[in-house]
Amino acid sequence: MEETYEFTKEDLKEIEAIKAKFPEVMPATLPTLWVAQRRFGHVEPPVQRLVAETLGLPESHVHGVATFYTQYYKERKGKYVLDVCTTTSCQLCGGYKMLHYLEDKLGIKAGETTEDGMFSIQSVECLGACGYAPMMQITNDIYVNNLTEEKLDKVIDSLKDGEMPEFESVGMPLLENINNK
Known part of the structure; x- marks a missing residue:
């Protein structure tokens, strides 16, 4: 029914x-x-x-x-959907390494959801922040830039505690150099 x-x-x-x-x-x-x-x-x-x-x-x-639009979920997902960019810039900076680290950490593959319904992982195309690669988006909202295994551990722990990571402002190096002259 x-x-x-x-x-x-x-x-x-x-x-x-x-x-x-x-x-x-x-x-x-x-x-x-x-x-x-x-x-x-x-x-x-x-x-x-x-x-x-x-x-x-x-x-x-x-x-x-x-x-x-890929941002709309056509099937049930976890409470937190972790979109890991694996397009060229992120791929060259370790996007697949970060994706596989998340898969191992959560015990699921991209396209799957944890048994407790907490996390879904997706390998996605460009999230439009190539300068901050590798990167991930959480449930169509918060971007997590310059991913490392340590950063992913912190993010997953905070999400398990029900806390969304803070917005991380990342400046544009070229603009910073121009403004500081």
Whole structure:
């Protein structure tokens, strides 16, 4: 039997505010999918159907948007989704080494979730921060730059304690040199 999904009153209020920002409802699809993913942890087809019904849009449109963007989880994931970049810059700086270290540490492979539902690991394409490679993104939010095994150990320990790592500001060396002259 298929699980039933419903938005809360607060979700519906947020969705109405989103819809009010656009002259048509279709552009509200992306932010409404974010509301849904935040609420349910994924946007599997029944959640996509709820979004379509809520916005009064065809299910095919919502499905197309949800499946186009990798940030939307089309299947259940762990509480923390660890996206490790393995594209060229990160790969050359040890991205695969960091990915394999995480796999060994958590006892799962990329694309899997730990039995306790705490962590999912994904090997992903460019996260757009090549200058800080290797890097990882946590659940579409916090970037962890210049990964090392020690840094990953600290991040995993803090996540197990329910604490998200702090935002790490990394300056641009060229700009720092220009501003310091």
